[in-house]
Amino acid sequence: MVKQLSWKVGGQQGEGIESTGEIFSIALNRLGYYLYGYRHFSSRIKGGHTNNKIRVSTTQTRSVSDDLDILVAFDQETIDVNYKELHEKGIIIADSKFDPKKPEDTNALMFSVPFTQLATDLGTSLMKNMVAVGATCAVLNLDIQVFEEVVQEIFGRKGQAVVDKNMEAIKAGYDFTKEQLNTDTGLMELDQADGKKRMFMIGNDAIALGALAAGSRFMAAYPITPASEIMEYLIKKLPELGGTVIQTEDEIAAATMAIGANYAGVRAFTASAGPGLSLKMESIGLSGMTETPLVVIDTQRGGPSTGLPTKQEQSDLMAMIYGTHGEIPKIVMAPSTVQEAFYDTAEAFNLAEEYQCPVILLSDLQLSLGKQTVEPLEFDKVEIRRGKLQSDLPEIENKEYFKRYELTNDGISPRVIPGMKHGIHHVTGVEHDESGKPSESAANRNSQMDKRFRKIENIKFDMPVYKNAPHEEADLLLVGFNSTRGAIEEAMERIEADGIKVNHAHIRLIHPFPTDDLLPLVQSAKKVVVVENNATGQLANIIKMNVGFANKIVKYNKYDGNPFLPHEIHTKCKELF
Amino acid sequence: MATFKDFRNSVKPNWCPGCGDFSVQAAIQRAAASIGLEPEGLAVVSGIGCSGRISGYINSYGFHGIHGRSLPIAQGVKMANKDLTVIASGGDGDGFAIGMGHTIHAIRRNINITYIVMDNQIYGLTKGQTSPRSATGFKTKSTPEGSIEQAISPMEMALTAGATFVAQSFSTDLKDLTALIEQGIQHEGFSLINVFSPCVTYNKINTYDWFKENLTKLKDVEGYDSSNREQAMQTLMKHDGLVTGLIYQDTQRKSYQDLLSGYSDKPLSEADLKLDQAYFDKLVEEFM
Numbered sequence: 001m002v003k004q005l006s007w008k009v010g011g012q013q014g015e016g017i018e019s020t021g022e023i024f025s026i027a028l029n030r031l032g033y034y035l036y037g038y039r040h041f042s043s044r045i046k047g048g049h050t051n052n053k054i055r056v057s058t059t060q061t062r063s064v065s066d067d068l069d070i071l072v073a074f075d076q077e078t079i080d081v082n083y084k085e086l087h088e089k090g091i092i093i094a095d096s097k098f099d100p101k102k103p104e105d106t107n108a109l110m111f112s113v114p115f116t117q118l119a120t121d122l123g124t125s126l127m128k129n130m131v132a133v134g135a136t137c138a139v140l141n142l143d144i145q146v147f148e149e150v151v152q153e154i155f156g157r158k159g160q161a162v163v164d165k166n167m168e169a170i171k172a173g174y175d176f177t178k179e180q181l182n183t184d185t186g187l188m189e190l191d192q193a194d195g196k197k198r199m200f201m202i203g204n205d206a207i208a209l210g211a212l213a214a215g216s217r218f219m220a221a222y223p224i225t226p227a228s229e230i231m232e233y234l235i236k237k238l239p240e241l242g243g244t245v246i247q248t249e250d251e252i253a254a255a256t257m258a259i260g261a262n263y264a265g266v267r268a269f270t271a272s273a274g275p276g277l278s279l280k281m282e283s284i285g286l287s288g289m290t291e292t293p294l295v296v297i298d299t300q301r302g303g304p305s306t307g308l309p310t311k312q313e314q315s316d317l318m319a320m321i322y323g324t325h326g327e328i329p330k331i332v333m334a335p336s337t338v339q340e341a342f343y344d345t346a347e348a349f350n351l352a353e354e355y356q357c358p359v360i361l362l363s364d365l366q367l368s369l370g371k372q373t374v375e376p377l378e379f380d381k382v383e384i385r386r387g388k389l390q391s392d393l394p395e396i397e398n399k400e401y402f403k404r405y406e407l408t409n410d411g412i413s414p415r416v417i418p419g420m421k422h423g424i425h426h427v428t429g430v431e432h433d434e435s436g437k438p439s440e441s442a443a444n445r446n447s448q449m450d451k452r453f454r455k456i457e458n459i460k461f462d463m464p465v466y467k468n469a470p471h472e473e474a475d476l477l478l479v480g481f482n483s484t485r486g487a488i489e490e491a492m493e494r495i496e497a498d499g500i501k502v503n504h505a506h507i508r509l510i511h512p513f514p515t516d517d518l519l520p521l522v523q524s525a526k527k528v529v530v531v532e533n534n535a536t537g538q539l540a541n542i543i544k545m546n547v548g549f550a551n552k553i554v555k556y557n558k559y560d561g562n563p564f565l566p567h568e569i570h571t572k573c574k575e576l577f
Numbered sequence: 578m579a580t581f582k583d584f585r586n587s588v589k590p591n592w593c594p595g596c597g598d599f600s601v602q603a604a605i606q607r608a609a610a611s612i613g614l615e616p617e618g619l620a621v622v623s624g625i626g627c628s629g630r631i632s633g634y635i636n637s638y639g640f641h642g643i644h645g646r647s648l649p650i651a652q653g654v655k656m657a658n659k660d661l662t663v664i665a666s667g668g669d670g671d672g673f674a675i676g677m678g679h680t681i682h683a684i685r686r687n688i689n690i691t692y693i694v695m696d697n698q699i700y701g702l703t704k705g706q707t708s709p710r711s712a713t714g715f716k717t718k719s720t721p722e723g724s725i726e727q728a729i730s731p732m733e734m735a736l737t738a739g740a741t742f743v744a745q746s747f748s749t750d751l752k753d754l755t756a757l758i759e760q761g762i763q764h765e766g767f768s769l770i771n772v773f774s775p776c777v778t779y780n781k782i783n784t785y786d787w788f789k790e791n792l793t794k795l796k797d798v799e800g801y802d803s804s805n806r807e808q809a810m811q812t813l814m815k816h817d818g819l820v821t822g823l824i825y826q827d828t829q830r831k832s833y834q835d836l837l838s839g840y841s842d843k844p845l846s847e848a849d850l851k852l853d854q855a856y857f858d859k860l861v862e863e864f865m
């Protein structure tokens with residue numbers, strides 16, 4: 001019996017690799033296992049190697065696993081590209097159709113199972129993925145009945161006959177493989193899971209759900225990997241709530257439309273990735289200057305330019321903080337788990353309205369698209385706070401404008417929305433006075449600039465740094481942001497086991513930087529390793545700039561498009577001691 | 578009921594004396610009053626340029642955005658609160674150069690707003706460079722030997738993009754312009770009104786006199802039928818686009834918001850933000 005294992009299915013894009021992984025993981029999630037799925041895919045629709053690696057565990061995992069237990073291959077390329085990940089006792093289950101060849105330098109077992117043939121015999125080769133699922137069941141010694149419910153849900157609307165056929169395909173794969181196994185070789189049984197039903201979702205689902213929970217009823221967006229799922233989910237849900245998504249002509253329209261809607265009182269937002277964010281920069285500046293709330297999601301991917309559009313990277317950090325011209329108050333936040341993506345997205349709408357400024361929520365491809373089991377989301381924890389949004393206004397003498405940009409102690413001025421009587425004022429990206437009228441006077445410039453920056457001086461943000469710091473004095477502090485959390489957590493256990501005292505800090509508020517929160521951890525550590533998926537060490541540089549201790553800080557970067565694996569971080573840290 | 582004076586504020590426009598934009602401002606104020614709007618029910622969104630300042634000169638909610646983006650901002654405002662009257666406005670550079678992408682798509686999308694372009698065939702604010710509306714051969718600071726590009730024909734372009742309301746006017750024809758703005762606002766869908774609004778400082782060719790000489794009023798074109806798209810196109814081609822009046826209106830096609838499935842009857846800005854717990858639970862269940 002094992003507590004966890006990892007399974008990968010691979011083949012040509014467009015061959016049903018996706019659905020094989022989906023069916024397998026949904027069924028296991030329902031049994032109460034914690035799953036973590038990460039897809040490797042290319043920027044094309046048909047053809048090209050694709051795979052889906054799914055980790056199954058009896059406890060929460062948030063990282064791609066170091067190695068592989070089972071590899072299901074629909075073509076030779078899948079074996080050749082992935083077999084090195086298989087550990088000593090790993091298993092390859094391959095379609096007999098392509099006459100699979102096991103590379104010489106592996107001890108893994110290989111079973112050739114006629115996925116395509118068995119499926120064709122049952123009516124259509126399309127069911128070969130079901131045969132593969134059945135073959136996996138045999139190896140895991142899983143009762144194929146666990147798939148019944150999922151198959152019913154997926155194919156139910158096509159009629160019972162289709163459901164039955166698919167179940168037969170699973171059974172055929174199961175029976176064929178079972179016969180090839182003998183009791184000691186090839187069996188890989190998982191410990192029993194707790195049977196609890198939990199959500200299984202990607203980060204983008206959680207972001208979309210967070211937006212709904214926060215009361216967002218309008219989204220304007222332009223499709224891009226890895227952000228599109230957010231708009232695709234909401235276009236299904238928002239009409240149920242009276243709202244909608246507009247697919248705009250470009251990202252500039254998306255950002256400015258969201259600004260217009262926020263100005264008019266709706267919690268609107270937009271989501272994109274690096275290239276789109278570059279186009280939105282002038283608009284984000286407009287939101288900052290006009291103090292119009294705006295939530296922008298940036299799901300980072302491999303840059304620059306089109307870069308590695310379907311691969312993991314965390315290289316937009318500096319651009320998100322400093323990308324706009326001129327200087328504006330801005331909040332940049334970075335959730336690190338799917339749960340956090342939900343709560344933080346909801347909170348982003350509160351912050352945008354409370355501080356009347358743009359809020360950029362950073363995600364990355366691994367967090368946005370990695371599919372994981374999620375502990376229950378507590379809806380009661382989602383607050384709706386609208387800051388200084390006014391409802392009833394007293395009449396103003398002499399038909400003067402409402403002081404929308406009134407100089408206040410905290411820098412935050414009362415906000416009104418069009419339609420409100422006695423609230424008329426002007427909004428402009430030109431420097432303006434308290435009522436929004438353009439003004440170039442030096443004194444006014446200073447007071448309005450200072451007022452805008454005063455807003456976020458004392459920003460209230462729940463847990464700006466996630467800390468797991470068991471040691472008062474540590475040999476090592478590991479720092480990261482967004483999706484690297486899982487790999488760092490796993491590496492940390494192993495580093496501890498080597499006798500090195502290690503603390504972990506994950507930065508959740510990137511800007512304004514939570515210097516006071518991080519400082520004690522940096523101070524009390526001998527070395528600080530900043531783990532990030534970019535080439536230049538952007539977070540490390542931000543820490544040096546804000547916290548100091550440059551001589552302690554070690555950059556650990558990976559920018560080949562792939563997520564960090566726990567063993568890589570472990571090895572890197574061991575080398576330092 | 579509000580009069581046009583209620584749409585005036587205390588800000589003194591910084592336009593050059595004689596600039597065509599003054600009349601456009603007056604026409605918007607008159608039209609708003611004459612169709613019974615209240616200042617707080619009107620939002621004027623504008624782009625950047627001399628003309629873009631207009632949102633600051635009208636006593637209504639005003640949003641002066643960024644260059645070329647008045648339309649998406651205005652559409653966002655209207656999506657958020659469909660009870661507001663929303664006017665987008667700006668120059669020909671704003672709408673037909675940097676913002677052209679938005680113009681075409683706003684036309685196609687047909688959200689119920691009115692777009693007023695102050696077309697002076699030149700860049701005013703940046704002190705006299707060529708615009709996509711400048712005629713071939715037109716000499717400016719950026720085209721010292723005369724423009725060698727073809728000028729855009731915005732009205733024909735609008736017709737091809739599927740516009741449901743296309744009109745053109747001349748800023749001195751205050752009465753006609755006011756009437757067209759009223760019609761535009763009342764049109765259920767996107768209305769585009771291009772206004773020849775001379776720049777007296779930088780455009781010495783397309784002057785008031787030049788327009789008086791060259792414009793043809795559609796009222797004077799015998800048998801002109803503004804519901805006939807084909808005739809509209811032919812007339813525009815015949816007069817090289819230099820016509821004024823209602824060029825085309827389609828009263829059949831529904832606006833974006835009317836066609837949108839599920840879209841709330843109540844303005845979105847008034848929606849209850851808190852989801853129902855049962856609805857949230859249903860969403861959660863779908864991921865299990």
Ligand SMILES: Cc1ncc(C[n+]2csc(CCOP(=O)(O)OP(=O)(O)O)c2C)c(N)n1
Pocket residue numbers: 625626627628629644667668669670671672695697699700701702703708776
């Ligand atoms: C992104 C950007 N690019 C350039 C400018 C500079 N700019 C301001 S207005 C303008 C063009 C003005 O011409 P038009 O839109 O025709 O308006 P007009 O001043 O003639 O009314 C330009 C190029 C700017 N503000 N923003």
Ligand code: SF4
Pocket residue numbers: 591592593595596597598627628697701702775776777778779
């Ligand atoms: S420069 Fe031209 S467009 Fe600008 S205000 Fe003067 S006359 Fe009007």
